[in-house]
Amino acid sequence: MARKDPSHDEVTPLLAAIEEVPITASSREGEQALLAASNGHPKKHTGNGTFSAANGAGKPVDQPGRSSEGAASDDIDKPLPKFQILLLCYARFVEPLSFFCIFPYLPQMIANTGEVEPSGVGFYSGLIESLFSLTQMCLMIGWGRAADYFGRKPVLLFSLFGMSTGMGLFGLSKTLWQMILFRCMAGMFGGVIITVRTMISENSTQKTQATAFSWFAFASNVGIMVGPIVGGVFAEPAKNLRPIFGGVWFFEEYPYALPTFITSAIGISAFVLSAITIKETLPSHTRSTTPTTPNKPTSILALARQPNITRVLWLYTLTSLIAFAYTAVVPVFFFTPTATGGCALTPPQISIFMTLGGFAQSAYMLLVFPPLHARIGTIGIMRCVAVVWPISMALYPLANVLLARGTHAANVAFWVLAPAITVLTSGVSMGFTAVQLALNDVVPEPESLGSLNALAMALVAGIRSFTPAVSTVIFAAGIERHILGGYLIWLVLVGLTLAYSASVRVLPRIAWGRNGDKADEATAQEEEG
Known part of the structure; x- marks a missing residue:
């Protein structure tokens, strides 16, 4: 191989709408x-x-x-247009910034409406988070087709402006239905990620694409880190930043407007910079006559029936399911009172943990993943994740146990253990890239790559749309009914991670990566020939 x-x-092609599947x-x-x-x-x-x-x-x-x-x-020798790539990365930064900005204060924002019982905050937090992804899933292909027809730049600009507007209005919400409406509005303008990915691809060559997309990934991780900082630091400024905003009527009436206004302003700045400086990249020859194809692509149904593809897609499904559930549950777990199974942290404290997680993910992907993959291959990384993931999920209830004791020593132990668990759990982000590489390895022929890409995107988009709501419902049920001491969700997550660990054992050998059995890989290639 x-x-x-x-x-x-x-x-990625234009219609590769979900970031997690870069086929x-x-x-x-x-x-x-x-x-x-x-x-x-x-x-x-x-x-x-x-x-x-x-x-x-x-x-x-x-x-x-x-x-x-x-x-x-x-x-092939065209130099990388660094300024264009940096501008596109700045535009890319807006989407994760908008998505993660609300996480630190969303539970408190929902509770302040007075429309929800404390035990139901988790459910509505997950619902609002899910609606962002659901609206993106429903409209992503439409944005891709529009970018093919009208050009990349118009769709990028329209999406940036719409997302920024929806994010700014979200901070003015006083009721649940307003939160849902404006969150859906922000999710509707999901053309940013499609056009940025495509324009970076069209601005780079085989020699420069590694550099370009490493910047792209870094911009995404920066958005993941900065989003919680903005949300945690600037929420309720009249109370938390009293020397500056104390007594300001507007911020007392709309305590969550400032972080969303800041996020919106960043999006508008990306819109202005993109309008002035970013160049259109849609190749004119894409509208030429339809070429003939040498082979007919394998159908979606036939692909789904192939054992190698089925195994890898199952692993991808589990990876996405666990990651999305964990991301939705952790902020609610940190916010929930200690007596009912949480940590009773403030929004600024929650933002610290989320920022730490984003920083750790960036470090793992930029500094650890490339040399580790070169040494142990895809299968080796998956085996490491299979060991670490169940352990990290099982350790989270211990954080609540320590805080529930209420002693100084227990509090010190919590502030040592909780950051360590966050950093440890962030390492499993390498499992995402590993399973993506495995998916690439099981493609039967190039003519079927688009079909397999569509199948994988559909799975991930669907999972992301419902997982936050379902996982937070399970969390809320465990808290309300005191199931397993309020730790029901962690038992579910441990079970899912153990299922992942078992599934790694059946990863096809052809997808083992650099550390796979070279003799078996050579035999597989000879059989294909």
């Missing part, structure tokens, strides 16, 4: 050129947006949006 650089898996499709011209170069042999996906023939005769296929001739000549 061809060796692949995990940093290259972010070259890429080759251009039709590239497929035809490869078919001719390989004398008709099946192709093997190398994991970096290219394909090679199973007999080793294949040549790299160009990235989407480039002709095979251009990428084979001058385009």
Whole structure:
């Protein structure tokens, strides 16, 4: 199997709406050129947006949006337009900033409406979080088609403006229905991530895409870190920032307006900068006559029936399910009173933990994942995650036990243990990239890559739309009925992580990555040929 650089898996087609599945499709011209170069042999996906023939005769296929001739000549040596990439990364930064900004104060904001019992705060927190993803899922393909027809830049600008407006209005909400309305409004304008990913791909070449998409990933993690900081520090400024905002009527009447206004202002600044400086990247040749295809792609149903694909998709489903549930539950767990199974932390304290988690994820992905993958491969990373994940989930109830004691020593122990658990749990973010690489490895042929990408996107979008609501309902039920001392959700998460650990054992050998059995991989390639 061809060796692949995990940093290259972010070259995506326009309609790759969900960030977690960076599978890429080759251009039709590239497929035809490869078919001719390989004398008709099946192709093997190398994991970096290219394909090679199973007999080793294949040549790299160009990235989407480039002709095979251009990428084979001058385009491959085109320098990276760093200023354009930085501007696009700034635009990318807005989406996670908007998504995570509300997490530290959302439970308190819901409680302040007086419309919900304390035991029901968790449910409505998860519902509002889920609606953002649900509206994105429903409209993502439409944004992609609009970007194909009208151009990348108009869709990017329209999406940035709409998302920023919805986020600003959210802070003025006084009732649950207003929160739901404005959160859905922010989620409706989900074209940012599609256009930014595509424009970065069209601005880079095979030689520069690793650098470009490492910046892209870093911008996303910065948004994850900064969002909770903005939400935690600037919520209720009349009380928490009294020297500056104390006595200001507006912020006393709308205590959560300031963090959303700051987030909105950042989005508007990205809109203005993008309007002035970002260049359109939609290639004109994408509207040319429809090319012929050498092979008919495998149908979605046929792909889903293939054992290797089914196993990897199951692992991907479990990874997404656990991660989304954990992300939704942790802020509510930190906010919940100690007597009922939580930690009774303030929004600024919650923001500290969420920021620490975002920083740790960035460090793991930038500093740990590449050398670790080179050493132990995809399967090795998954096995590490399979060990760490159940342990970290089982440790969270211990944080509540320590605070419930109320002693100074127990409080000190909590502030040592809780950050350590947060950093430990953040390491499993490497499991996302690992399972993405595994999914790339089981693609049967390049003509089916788009179909498999669509199947994976549908799974992830669906999971993200309902998981926060369901997980917080389970959390609220455990708290209200005092099931297992209020720790029901952690038992569920431990069970899911143990299911992940068992599923890693059946990962197809062809998807083991760099540390897989090379002899078996060679045999698999010969069988494909």
